[in-house]
Amino acid sequence: MRIALAQTTTGIDPAAEATRLAALVAEAAARGADMLFTPEMSGLLDRDRRRAATHITDEAHDPALAAVRAAAAEHGLWVHLGSLALKGEGEKYVNQGYLVRPDGSVAARYAKIHLFDVELGSESWRESAAYAPGVEAVLAQTPWGGLGLSVCYDLRFPALYRALAQAGAAMLSVPAAFTRPTGRAHWHVLLRARAIETGCFVIAAAQTGEHQDGRATWGHSLIVSPWGEVLLDMGEAPGLAVLDVDVAEVEAVRARLPSLAHDRPFKLVRA
Structure with a gap:
């Protein structure tokens, strides 16, 4: 399987990002990729909620999703569109990713379950103030095996990935927009740990650089082997890599290491 990994510095104009995503699909296809993976919030990254609200729409009208579906069909490429900010059923938005088939149809949807509500010294994040959490883990079928879907902060909850692996995932996708402090401290070790624990390939397309909304993201999009080896690290520059x-x-x-079959029941005792 030839994987294309996109590392982007997504901005605040969904129309521009839609054009950029379509170009990435074309480039990935030209380089012989079977599937392209893009980061979290590939269509819009804007922490100014009032400004972002003027752009966020529903699935049927999102320009990034429409552009990726059309480009996937044109070039015959699978695409995991890491996630988009979309209107949900209630007042809050959803942070939702899409697996798109080579005919442009949607194979799977996944809404981010774990929302990023943290204090990082000078940085404060309250994703739950604007977004509703998803409630379903999603295992998607591809010609190369099961693909477990997740988004960014989900990475810190290993039970999700173990459940996906035990359900049949051979690959785990972790699109992200990691902050620089958390990326520097935890990004590589967490992704390697999820690969080792599950015996899966871990594919993590990430946002990078200085964004128009003022945030800075870590980059270092990775592909990690089932043995925990880093096979690809894109560093901090935006672009596209193929492996x-x-x-x-x-x-x-x-x-060699069948730990997925070795879970045992236990009870917790407080001594």
Whole structure:
């Protein structure tokens, strides 16, 4: 399987981002990729909620999703559109990712379950103030095996990834917009840990650089092997990288270290 990984510095204009995403699909196809992975919030990254509200729409009218679906169909490429800010059923938005087939149809949707509500010294984030959490873990089927979907802060909740792996995931996608403080401290170790714990390929497309809304993101989009080896690290520059992986390695690693089959029930005792 040839994976294309997009690392972007998404801004506040969804129309411009839609054009950029379509160009990334075309580039990935030209480089022989089977599937393109894009970061969290690929269509709009804007922490100014009043300004963002003028751009956020529903799934049927989102320009980034429409552009990616059209480009996927034109170039015959699978695309995991990491996530988009969309109107939900209630008053709050959803942070939702899409797996798009080569004919442009939607194969799967995943709404981010764990929302980023943290204090990081000078940075304060309250994702739950504007977004509603998802409630369903999603395992999508691809020609190369099961793909477990997640978004960014989900990375800190290993039970989600273990459940996806035990349900049949061979690959785990972790699109993200990691902050620089948390990225510097935890990004590599968390992604490697999720790969080791599950025996899955972990594919993490990330936002990078200085954004128009004033935030700064960590970059370092990664592909990690089922043994926990970093196969690709894109550093901090935006762009597109391509890597060939052998998904059969998943079964080989799990045969050597079959921990997914070794869960045992236990009770917690407070001493």
